[in-house]
Amino acid sequence: MPRVAALAWKVERSASVEAFASRVDRWLGDARAAGADVVLLPEYAAVEVGATVAAGRGVAAELAETVARAEAIEAAMASAAARHGLWLVGGSLPVREAQHLVNRATLFTPDGRRAVQRKRAMTRFETERWGIRGADDLFAIDTPWGRFGIAICYDCEFPPFVRALVEAGAWLIVVPACTDTPTGATRVTVSARARAIENQVFVAVAPTVGAAPWCESLDRNHGRAGIYGPADRGFPSDGVIAEGPLDTPGLVVADLDPEAIARVRRDGAVRNHADWPRGDLRAIIVSPG
Numbered sequence: 001m002p003r004v005a006a007l008a009w010k011v012e013r014s015a016s017v018e019a020f021a022s023r024v025d026r027w028l029g030d031a032r033a034a035g036a037d038v039v040l041l042p043e044y045a046a047v048e049v050g051a052t053v054a055a056g057r058g059v060a061a062e063l064a065e066t067v068a069r070a071e072a073i074e075a076a077m078a079s080a081a082a083r084h085g086l087w088l089v090g091g092s093l094p095v096r097e098a099q100h101l102v103n104r105a106t107l108f109t110p111d112g113r114r115a116v117q118r119k120r121a122m123t124r125f126e127t128e129r130w131g132i133r134g135a136d137d138l139f140a141i142d143t144p145w146g147r148f149g150i151a152i153c154y155d156c157e158f159p160p161f162v163r164a165l166v167e168a169g170a171w172l173i174v175v176p177a178c179t180d181t182p183t184g185a186t187r188v189t190v191s192a193r194a195r196a197i198e199n200q201v202f203v204a205v206a207p208t209v210g211a212a213p214w215c216e217s218l219d220r221n222h223g224r225a226g227i228y229g230p231a232d233r234g235f236p237s238d239g240v241i242a243e244g245p246l247d248t249p250g251l252v253v254a255d256l257d258p259e260a261i262a263r264v265r266r267d268g269a270v271r272n273h274a275d276w277p278r279g280d281l282r283a284i285i286v287s288p289g
Contacts, residue, residue, distance in 0.1 A: 003038070008250055031084075042177055043103070047218055056216075082112060156175045157188070193228045235260070
C-alpha cells in the first residue's frame with residue numbers, strides 16, 4: 001500500500017535550474033519525512049525558471065527559456081527521486097519533440113527509470129499562445145503497487161481518457177494541474193472527483209498556487225491539492241480522502257490501498273466500474289525504462 005503525497009506548489013522566482021531543484025528537494029524531503037512513497041508535483045511548475053530568466057520579455061520568451069532547460073530540469077527531478085528514494089511524478093513541462101512542442105509529464109523511479117505521458121487535450125492558452133500540440137497515446141504505468149495513470153490537468157475533464165487508463169488496469173490516476181482562475185480550479189477538482197466516482201478509482205491532484213505577477217505565463221494560480229476516491233462503502237461519504245486549503249501551498253498525504261478499490265468494485269452499493277459502457281479508446285501498458 002503506497003503512501004501518496006500531492007503538492008500544491010507556490011510559484012516563485014527561480015533564477016536557475018539549480019534553484020528550482022533546491023525547492024523541489026526541500027519538498028521531497030518533507031514528503032519523505034511524512035512517509036511518502038509516491039509524490040505528485042503540478043503541471044508547469046518548472047516554467048517559473050524560464051519566466052525568471054526571461055525577465056519580463058513575455059510568454060514566448062518564458063516558453064523558450066523553459067524548453068531550453070527541459071532536459072536539465074528532468075535530470076534534476078531524476079536525481080531528486082533517487083536521492084529521496086521516491087517514485088516522483090515530476091509535474092509536467094513543455095518539451096520539444098520531433099520539431100513540435102508537447103506538454104510532457106514524467107514519472108521518475110528511485111532507480112533511475114522513467115515513464116512518460118504527454119497531454120492529449122490542449123487548453124486555448126496552450127494552443128493559441130504557446131503552440132503546444134496534443135498527443136494521442138495513453139499509458140497505464142506499471143509500479144510496485146499496481147498500475148498508475150497520468151491525466152494532465154485538462155485531460156482529467158474528459159471521461160474517456162481516464163476510462164481508458166482504468167480499463168488498462170490503473171487504480172490510481174494522478175493529475176498534475178495548473179489553472180489561473182477559480183473556475184478552472186473548480187473544473188479540475190470536480191472532474192477529479194467525478195472520475196473517482198464513475199471509475200471507482202483513486203484520483204490525486206497537485207496544482208500550482210499563488211500570484212506571480214512577474215510571470216506572464218503563470219501570473220495567477222488557483223487550486224487545492226487533493227486525493228479523492230469513490231463515494232461508496234469503505235470510503236468517506238463525500239469521496240474526499242485528503243484535501244488541502246484552497247490556494248495554499250503544501251502537501252496532502254494519504255495511504256491508498258488498491259485492495260480497497262477492488263472491494264468497492266465488487267461489493268459497493270453501485271458498480272460504476274463494471275457498468276460503464278465499453279468505449280473504443282485504449283491505453284497502452286508500459287513499465288518505466
